[in-house]
Amino acid sequence: MAGGVPRPAEAPLSLRRRLGYLAVLLAGLGGAVLVGALWATEPALPAHTATAFALLTLVGLGWAGYGGWALTRRTPxxxxxxxxxxxxxxxxxxxxxxxxxxxxxxxxxxxxxxxxxxxxxxxxxxxxxxxxxxxxxxxxxxxxx
The missing domain is CATH 1.20.58 (Methane Monooxygenase Hydroxylase; Chain G, domain 1)
Structure with a gap:
């Protein structure tokens, strides 16, 4: 950091970006929990429905993981x-x-x-x-x- 002014490469993430990543984390986690709960409480689901629920749960966890990863970064x-x-x-x-x-x-x-x-x-x-x-x-x- 030259002269005390942060360069773009050193600037912290904006509040707007952090809130966006938090929304992605919460939406992914919420979707995974909701679909996972439906999947867990319906034991007689057809195989293709159970597979779809498993994939949707994984996708939700993927987005939650992405949001969490991005939130842990302190720079752009x-x-x-x-x-x-x-x-x-x-x-x-x-x-x-x-x-x-x-x-x-x-x-x-x-x-x-x-x-x-x-x-x-x-x-x-x-x-x-x-x-x-x-x-x-x-x-x-x-x-x-």
């Missing part, structure tokens, strides 16, 4: 957080898309609307990952990393 993350969030979103889409594909195969049909929604979510997840990685690279380049 230079878009590393965006890259990690994009990977979590892509992984959640892959798991959900695989589940939809299995159900469609078992039922021998895939409603067009569902296919469009799953496809659109995949495009958004992939585009978000590309944008996050590009932004991260740009910031690293600007910092001389």
């Amino acid at each position: 993350l230079f878009a590393r957080d965006r890259v990690i969030a994009a990977w979590i979103a892509l992984a959640a889409w892959l798991a959900g898309g695989a589940g939809v594909a299995v159900l469609a195969a078992l039922r021998h049909r895939l409603p067009v609307g569902l296919a469009l929604v799953v496809g659109a979510l995949g495009v958004v997840a992939a585009a978000n990952l590309v944008a996050a990685r590009r932004h991260h690279r740009l910031l690293r380049h600007q910092l001389g990393d």
